Amino acid sequence: MARPSYNTFASFSAGLGKFKSRSQVDELPQHSSKDTPAKKQDGTPSAYDYYLLRVLAFVSAIGILGLITLTILRPRTLPHSGNSNIKVPSRLKSDAIKGTAFLDHDEPISAFTGKTFLKQNIPYIDIPDSLVQDVYYYRWTTIQRNLRYIKAGTGYMCTEFVQPVGYAKAFGSIDAAAGHQIDESRWLRDTFYGDDYIHLYTRGPADALQYTQWILDAANRRSMVTGDSDYLAAQLDDMVRVWHLWDSVYDDAAGLYYYQPVWDAQELSLPGFIADPNNTNWDLRKDGPDTYRPSHNAYMVANARAIARAAKLARNGLVEVQFTKLADDLEEAMYKRMWAPDQEFFMDIIRPNNPNLTRLTGREQVGLFPYRFGIGLNTSYTQPALDSMFDPQGFLSTYGPTTLEIRDPWFFAVKPDDYCCYWNGMSWPYSTGHTLKSLAEIYRSQTTNATAEQYFKYLKMYAETQQKDGQPYVAESHYPFQDSWSADSWNHSEHYDHSTNNDDVITGLFGIIPQEDDTLKISPIVPANWTYFALENLAYHGHLVTVLYDKYGSRYNIGKGLTVFVDGTEVYNGADKSATVPVPPPILPDEAWINIAANPTGPGQYPAINATFTNSEDYHYKAIDGVLFYDTIPDNRWTNDGSPNENDTLTVTFARPRNISSVTLALYSDVARGGVIDVPSRIEIYGPDGLLALVDGSSSFLPNDLNEISFDPIETRSIAVNMFRKSSDVYVGVCELEVWTPPVSGPTYFAVDAYLTGTDTSVVLDEASVLTVNGAVVGGLTSDSNVAFSGIVSEGGSTPLTLSYSNAGNTTVELSVEVNQVAQTSLSLLPSRGKYVDVKANVTLATGKNYISLRGGSDSVDVKLETLRLV
Numbered sequence: 001m002a003r004p005s006y007n008t009f010a011s012f013s014a015g016l017g018k019f020k021s022r023s024q025v026d027e028l029p030q031h032s033s034k035d036t037p038a039k040k041q042d043g044t045p046s047a048y049d050y051y052l053l054r055v056l057a058f059v060s061a062i063g064i065l066g067l068i069t070l071t072i073l074r075p076r077t078l079p080h081s082g083n084s085n086i087k088v089p090s091r092l093k094s095d096a097i098k099g100t101a102f103l104d105h106d107e108p109i110s111a112f113t114g115k116t117f118l119k120q121n122i123p124y125i126d127i128p129d130s131l132v133q134d135v136y137y138y139r140w141t142t143i144q145r146n147l148r149y150i151k152a153g154t155g156y157m158c159t160e161f162v163q164p165v166g167y168a169k170a171f172g173s174i175d176a177a178a179g180h181q182i183d184e185s186r187w188l189r190d191t192f193y194g195d196d197y198i199h200l201y202t203r204g205p206a207d208a209l210q211y212t213q214w215i216l217d218a219a220n221r222r223s224m225v226t227g228d229s230d231y232l233a234a235q236l237d238d239m240v241r242v243w244h245l246w247d248s249v250y251d252d253a254a255g256l257y258y259y260q261p262v263w264d265a266q267e268l269s270l271p272g273f274i275a276d277p278n279n280t281n282w283d284l285r286k287d288g289p290d291t292y293r294p295s296h297n298a299y300m301v302a303n304a305r306a307i308a309r310a311a312k313l314a315r316n317g318l319v320e321v322q323f324t325k326l327a328d329d330l331e332e333a334m335y336k337r338m339w340a341p342d343q344e345f346f347m348d349i350i351r352p353n354n355p356n357l358t359r360l361t362g363r364e365q366v367g368l369f370p371y372r373f374g375i376g377l378n379t380s381y382t383q384p385a386l387d388s389m390f391d392p393q394g395f396l397s398t399y400g401p402t403t404l405e406i407r408d409p410w411f412f413a414v415k416p417d418d419y420c421c422y423w424n425g426m427s428w429p430y431s432t433g434h435t436l437k438s439l440a441e442i443y444r445s446q447t448t449n450a451t452a453e454q455y456f457k458y459l460k461m462y463a464e465t466q467q468k469d470g471q472p473y474v475a476e477s478h479y480p481f482q483d484s485w486s487a488d489s490w491n492h493s494e495h496y497d498h499s500t501n502n503d504d505v506i507t508g509l510f511g512i513i514p515q516e517d518d519t520l521k522i523s524p525i526v527p528a529n530w531t532y533f534a535l536e537n538l539a540y541h542g543h544l545v546t547v548l549y550d551k552y553g554s555r556y557n558i559g560k561g562l563t564v565f566v567d568g569t570e571v572y573n574g575a576d577k578s579a580t581v582p583v584p585p586p587i588l589p590d591e592a593w594i595n596i597a598a599n600p601t602g603p604g605q606y607p608a609i610n611a612t613f614t615n616s617e618d619y620h621y622k623a624i625d626g627v628l629f630y631d632t633i634p635d636n637r638w639t640n641d642g643s644p645n646e647n648d649t650l651t652v653t654f655a656r657p658r659n660i661s662s663v664t665l666a667l668y669s670d671v672a673r674g675g676v677i678d679v680p681s682r683i684e685i686y687g688p689d690g691l692l693a694l695v696d697g698s699s700s701f702l703p704n705d706l707n708e709i710s711f712d713p714i715e716t717r718s719i720a721v722n723m724f725r726k727s728s729d730v731y732v733g734v735c736e737l738e739v740w741t742p743p744v745s746g747p748t749y750f751a752v753d754a755y756l757t758g759t760d761t762s763v764v765l766d767e768a769s770v771l772t773v774n775g776a777v778v779g780g781l782t783s784d785s786n787v788a789f790s791g792i793v794s795e796g797g798s799t800p801l802t803l804s805y806s807n808a809g810n811t812t813v814e815l816s817v818e819v820n821q822v823a824q825t826s827l828s829l830l831p832s833r834g835k836y837v838d839v840k841a842n843v844t845l846a847t848g849k850n851y852i853s854l855r856g857g858s859d860s861v862d863v864k865l866e867t868l869r870l871v
Helices: 010-014 047-062 065-070 115-121 130-146 175-185 192-202 215-226 229-234 236-244 270-275 282-287 294-313 317-338 365-373 379-389 429-445 452-465 502-509
Strands: 072-074 124-126 147-151 155-158 485-487 512-514 519-522 532-540 543-550 561-566 569-574 579-582 608-611 647-667 682-687 690-696 705-724 733-738 748-750 755-757 762-765 776-779 786-807 813-819 822-829 837-855 863-870
Touching: 115 130, 115 705, 124 130, 130 147, 130 175, 130 452, 130 502, 147 192, 155 175, 155 192, 175 192, 175 215, 175 429, 175 502, 192 215, 192 236, 192 837, 215 229, 215 236, 215 294, 215 512, 229 294, 229 837, 236 294, 236 317, 270 282, 294 317, 294 365, 365 379, 365 429, 379 429, 379 452, 429 452, 429 502, 452 502, 502 512, 502 532, 512 532, 519 561, 561 579, 569 579, 690 705, 705 733, 786 813, 786 822, 822 837, 837 863
Parallel strands: none
Antiparallel strands: 072 705, 124 532, 147 155, 512 519, 519 579, 532 543, 543 561, 561 569, 608 647, 647 705, 647 733, 682 690, 682 705, 748 863, 755 786, 762 776, 776 863, 786 837, 786 863, 813 822, 813 837
């Protein structure tokens, strides 16, 4: 049955002069008694919904036209050159920073959706090669698609697949490419994307042991971009914890780490074929045996050096010395065990049944990875590596580089079957990103005959690989000699975020080399015949840096040579293409706002969402799942396509009343692509007491972008967004509905705001609780329950913790208390006859944001949690 939508009462429509009456609207079907048959339909209205409708009907009868004048429609964007008139919520201190406007900021992104994000965040470029430049702009959209807002307090993460996969870990995280994602996203102007994502691994529930990774190294290098050394120093204990997760796969006798290649993100790679040459054990061939790999061990060297730098910043000399030695010893073991003089390459070593640690003889692309981390940067190591990159029987191919040398007997130029992932010949962007960084380090080491033209050859080859149907595109893997992706499955591999590209343009081609002090080193690797290049409004230490090179002074009209601007002011001009320039002290952002509408769990937990009508192929939950992109395929949206109603309503209900003053809508439109979804003709925002805001006129709305509608602050448990169709054959859609508020500052945190997991764990209403008007608490605590509080900001140190709870049973219930994934204490919840009482303990919090998890419960005793206080 179709639920009644807001403003189906004609009296309210007729009472507002700006509204079209029903007779003025194109002929539309009246509200029908049935929905489109689908498995994704909403349930019947709750009693609360009917109450809300009665209140709205009453309010509509008396009218509230005055509220219309209070409505402001604006995209959530950051002012920059050319857009300084846009008012934005104060989420960043940098909203007042001005850059330059030498380049066109509209045309390069004109074909993309989500332009607000791009204009707010990305640096613009101008180079003589249009293909590399086009791929550069496209690759920012792949980051945009894969950013996911998890939950208020936890913030953002970055996914690998725009559609979730079953083997992903917490919130859809996969650590294999997390280092690439941090490397790439560190150049976004909004720093909270990276801050949140790193916290998810250092303090949050993401699994840093699923695949090999260099997350700590990436966090270290990112800190040199943001200039936020305190953030890195505060992570020291957490970084050490993540490092020691790998102790179980360290071989003390060999001095090396081992892992199956499949968990080095490279299944069906050479070790598996060597271990199972006759293909008698598919799992062994696919996963590979335990193997000492140059990739994994190089990551661990880099992670150890990142910890050493964090320790130095934290003034912990003991840890600094310890991890410096760990890094040095591991690097020395790599030279001793993995470097093969005959092959002149870093080689894999299969561990089982190999007491002499005999190296494989086939050269794999993973042997090139160590150079990007500063390992092997002298002539005896670098020149053979360089030669292999440009050897047609080595790794050089039309759409390369390849993951195994072409001369190797196990090299596959074409996949032998339909299995997705072969790492013994395909060209994988994941590995190309590593190899480009290694090539840049080899070039800058000045230990070889490497040329800038060679670097650009690889970068251009990478851009030629990232194509499909004549447009920039990235999937999982590519054939080395065919213009076709070898792993690109429908509704799965699109815009695959498993690699870097733009970081290679910025740090490699443009030569932006972040520094620990208040300087920026510029050392481009551009072909000698280039007469110009520009990188505009690059975020660095909280400032906007523009780098322009104009050999003749006629392209940018600011003089000849290299010119550098910081925050719109010229700070350097010189004839050479390279320079080291001073940068003012870092400007750090304010604490980011939180989106209280995001629900990472799905239906059944709060925030909850309902729709008066949902198309059978869409899903109303996707409007608050934190995933935001505007593609036709894959899809991530709610639409009312097929609705009999002239207007339909999305209603978001919070677990408890919240103070809000705006709603942000990512409005979907596919009419330009031949579809039937477009922006609404008008939008009304309702609270429980009636109309809060109205925007009349579709020309006000940005299609496929963020639209924020503001109103007077209210406290409410629900917010309803009523959207009107333009005509009888056009419908409306929302990719994400967001409600942004300032962060919860504590010291009291409501249990119903936490991330709830467990068979029966959920928000319940209890009259005995009086801290909220609706008595919202967390119940259903059983042995598998976890009530996880995130975003708890602290200055660090021992802190009293007070939990308010009720225990209706006759036995004591124990809860384990974890802080940043480390068990610290337990709480004994004594019987309280259903009344709310306090239990106290002391915990040690880290500086910055903390995760506190309360684990456990009882399968027989009714326990409810009310609040957590930290003061």
